[in-house]
Amino acid sequence: MQFGRYGGxxxxxxxxxxxxxxxxxRIRVRVKAAAINPLDWKLRQGAMxxxxxxxFPQGMGSDFAGVVEEVGGGITYFRAGDKVFGTAEIRRQGAFAExxxxxxxxxxxxxxxxSFSEAACIPIPAATAWAAIIGAAKAGPKSHIFINGCSGAVGSFAVQLARTYGARVSGSCGSSSTAAVKSAGVAPVFAYTDKAAISLNGPYDAVFDTLGTLPVSEGLKLLKPKGCFVDINPTPGRMLRGFVSGRYKLVFATTGFKDLPDISKIAAEGKLRSSIGLEVPFADALAAIKDAELGRRPAGRIVLLM
Structure with missing residues (x-):
């Protein structure tokens, strides 16, 4: 899959x-499954x-799972036939391909x-959640963490990681996801608009805004004196307001990629599960990505099957 210019x-x-x-x-992988991330269409739109x-043309797709077909020089830890998962660099996308x-x-x-589909769903969302929850928030048995948007791909992994490391997790999500996040161990669960109740439930050791919809000033008020506000949706205004406070931490998936071995281990133990809402053949990828981009998508991840 490719695009010849930036756009819709x-x-x-x-x-x-x-x-x-x-x-x-470098290694060459025959793709078996590729998971769709918002990053994929944002790059096509020209966000970076x-x-x-x-x-041009530029390829599309970041997170994938498949079978190693060839290894480049200097690589000793992979060989042809190995089953793997991973992500493509932002400047060299192309996972939506054979x-x-x-x-x-x-x-x-x-x-x-x-499965290949489950593995393909891990890299970017789980690495982002790891960088936020383990790296920035330093989740532990005495932590109380609030996650704004706890039902999305990053949010659900953040919940699982925080609970795996012993933290208490509260969060906000849409009404259609409330039952699912409660069953995942989030308590209490709030509506996004229930600001008073969210505040009374605190203060928190960390507030993780997965959506970029919680004003930094409001998030900072929810914190304990040494707490931190973790952001993955930077804008100049949010960054300026946050850095002035000294309790603002901006994280990216790239920060967590070095921890893929630990993430993989936890996933193998069943403590980190991917929520797959739809699997479609690669031939239907154009329509699947367009629908996801326009908000017409199921709960859970969309995976392209090669």
Missing amino acids: PEEMSFGQHTLPKLAPG KVVTGWK LVDADANLVIHKPASL
Whole structure:
């Protein structure tokens, strides 16, 4: 899947592409499943032109799982036939394809207990949640963490990681997701608009805003004196307000990629589960991505099957 210029869903198309000779430090994977992330269409829209550049066509897709077909020079920990999962770099997308070349540092062996679809759902959301919950919030048995948007891909992984490390988790979500997040151990669960109750339930050791909808000033008021507000949706205004406070922590998925081995281990133990809402054949990828981008998507992740 590719696009010939930045823009909306109409710019996507299927195309033929010949991969270059495999460079040292990279591996070539025959994709079995690829999970759709909002990042995928945001890059196509041009959200990170400074990184993705102006050379077209560009491939689409980040998170994938599949079977190693070829390894580049200097790699000793993968070999052809290994089952793996991982993510493509932002500047070299291309997981929505039959084959993808990836930096070997962003790929890891797939646990036998996970399907290809389950593994493909892990990299970006789980690495983001890890960077926020384990890296920034430092979740532990004495922690009380509030997660704004606890039912989404990042939010659900954040809940599972926080609880795995012994933290108490409260959160907010849409009414249709309340029952599911309660069953995941979030207590209490609030509506986004129930600000007074959210405040009374605190103060919190950390507030993790997965959606970018909680004003930083409001989030900071929910914290204990040494608490932190964790953000993954930076805007100039949010960053300025946050950094002035000294309790604002901005994290990205890239911060958590180094912890993929630990993430994979927890997933293999059944403590980190992917919620898959829809699996579709790769031939239907154009419509699936367009629907997701326009908000017409089921609860849970959408996975393309190759």
